Amino acid sequence: MPELPEVETIARRLQSVLPGRQISAVAVFREKSFEGESRQLVGMAIIGVSRRAKLLSIELSNGMFVVVHLKMTGQMIYVDGATRLGGGHPTQEFVTELPAKATRIQMSFTDGSALFFNDQRVFGWWKLLNAAAREQEIGKYAPDVIDEAVTLKYLVEKFAKRSAAIKLVIMDQAVVSGVGNIYACDGLFEAQIDPIRSANSLTRKEISRLLTALRLVIHQGIELGGATIQHYRTADGLSGKYQDVRRVYAKEGEDCPSCGHPITRIKQAGRSTFWCENCQH
């Protein structure tokens, strides 16, 4: 589910509400969702929350981190104490019904508030890691696509070695981090590049256009609080707004926003790609 903009939106919100709170209990409803000894968390305070690639890091007062990957359907919903006790004004009714069926982990705080990790498909995870292990986990991922370390030169060199379809290469987290199916499709549309073309067939000019386009849609995604197609919710349980301005993703048969030609869906590496055959070459 969540790509860089969605994870960034969650990270920013959690950073504004979690620091200073002390963990009173952690309930793991699905063993698979949590790696490590959850009891070690009790008594720790939250120092801060950050994002790198599609990973969230929650820093604890003992120097350890809860590193989180939301994969396809993960949600991180924070509910304040007043709302949980019924006296607040929840932004979404369902936050009062947590934990829900898909809640895999509940982290409770001493002030009555709680953080819920919901994950329908159970692909996502929380790992309790020390600083070195967290560095190693994060180190598996290439620089964020919006990081200045991703230069035109960097991409030109990476693409030169790859004959696979450009759509797959920009979604390869060892090339750049943060681009998933929605922003890959929309970025390629914005750059007017055919998703099937081999990465090493792109000209320098096209790669430049693609980098600019990817950053545009990613930044727009962040500004709009992410894209809610199905499962994604902000940390307040709200929908994002990027889906309202998306170009082609999940718009099969609808009019191309640029030329009006119907948007096509094809399958690449088992996943849907949406694009305009008329505009993208």
Next chain:
DNA sequence: CTTGTGCCCTGCCAGC
């Protein structure tokens, strides 16, 4: 090294 394929899970929905 690269590439393609299957798989991890659960639930929804279109089409029979």
Next chain:
DNA sequence: TGCTGGCAGGGCACAA
């Protein structure tokens, strides 16, 4: 009203 297959914001382990 069922059933069934396809599909879902990701990434890893394999085989070739």
